[in-house]
Amino acid sequence: MQRKPLTTAVAWALALALPPALAQKPASSPGTSPGISDSEVRIGVLTDLSGIYSDLSGSGSVLAAKMAIDDFKATGKPAFAIRLVSADHQNKPDIASTKARAWFDEDKVDMIVDLPASSASLAAVKLAKEKQRLVIVSSGASTRITNEDCTPTALHWTYDTYALATGTASAVLKRGGDSWYFITADYAGGRALEKDAADVVTAGGGKIVGRSTHPFPGSDFSSYLLAAQASKAKVIALANAGNDTTNTIKQAADFGITRKQTMAATLMFITDVHSLGLDKAQDMYLTEGFYWDLDEQTRAWSKRFHAVQKRMPTMAQAGVYSAVMHYLKSVQAAGSDDSMTAVKKMRELPVSDMFARNGKLREDGRMVHDMYLLQVKKPAESKYPWDYYHVRQVIPGDQAFLPLAKSTCAGVRKG
Helix, strand or coil: CCCCCCCHHHHHHHHHCCCHHHHCCCCCCCCCCCCCHHHEEEEEEEECCCCCCCCCCHHHHHHHHHHHHHHHHHCCCCCCEEEEEEEECCCCHHHHHHHHHHHHHCCCCCEEEECCCHHHHHHHHHHHHHHCCEEEECCCCCHHHHCCCCCCCEEECCCCHHHHHHHHHHHHHHCCCCEEEEEEECCHHHHHHHHHHHHHHHHCCCEEEEEEEECCCCCCCHHHHHHHHHHCCCEEEEECCCHHHHHHHHHHHHHCHHHCCEEEECCCCHHHHHHHCHHHHCCCEEEECCCCCCCHHHHHHHHHHHHHHCCCCCHHHHHHHHHHHHHHHHHHHHCCCCHHHHHHHHHHCCECCCCCCCEEECCCCEEECCEEEEEECCHHHCCCCCCCEEEEEEECHHHHCCCHHHCCCCCCCCC
16 A cells, blocks of 8 residues: 655654554554565665766775675564665666656655765755655755755665865865865755855855856866866865766876965775875865774774775775664664654664764754865875875764754754
8 A cells, every 4th residue: 555645744753753563564464574564675876877976985885885784684683674775876866767667656656875976975865755764864965955855764874964165164174275166066965065165264264256157967177177276265164075076186286286275175085096096186185984994893894994995995885885784773772664663763873883983863854974174195294095084083973064053954953
């Protein structure tokens, strides 16, 4: 029988207030696990398998989800089977929505994870609200996911534009970078990155001297870089991601810009640094939610990942592992794969794994955890493969992410 959509108010009430027994799906058939539909939990990794974000998410995100499932099974015999499916949304919101709908309606997928490209993330969030199913965004960046477009069944796990842009902007501003020129990708995530960083700059006494907007994806950034060079801004800020970021930095080096003006990436991954090489990326500041070489726990997991993927994981891929693992633990503890019941349990349990040691899922869907201000090493400072970062600052989660008091999410209880 098809489920009837819930109003936003009723959905939030169920997610935050009702006991699990009132929020579960109809009782399972005789012989099946209580509260687990079809005695099977189905997880879909909806990602970019072939495009601009495939290095930072893609097949690595699928692998991370599989590792989480394998590790969960290894902790003991779960009371349900687990099925993993994956698909390429090509960074297009219509494809993301169509695939998610098919998964929810035909394949009975319980949870979708990853979702690079903010437009694709937001399309899936909207559909999940309609279908009362769960989505956990790891690779999408827009703060809209936990603000104006928040829903009871949409969680934002790894990073967002506020945490990334404010961490990097604050560091560069403190080091004398008080005039900024933005080169921004023309989509929701790019505009959000620019706004969040610009707010920090202006609040700290700096000024924005200009901006250029480029189509997504881009290839020739010469005109934007020349405009930024002519502006004489101390900082050229990149509000883009993936190949757009690496291509901009490569072309900036060709123009000799990096010797005269500071480049600041508001969204950059270790795979981008690897692609660029330390000679081009050296000294850049960036903010990430995970670094493989942080400690013994991150190194142990990352080496397992590297053995299969032949590269170290990005924060997005590590976030997929964490999200899937916490979801499965919560389903097991709740005894149900019903979305509202699972989310309620996910909020009750602390997030503790190699990705987040002190994580907590807030009522707006934001998973709060420490972030890291990093600086790319000079070539001579790197001692072994993938030894790319100095960890300059640990940013506590309650400082890294937008305070709940400032949230515009309709489900947040004010006062």
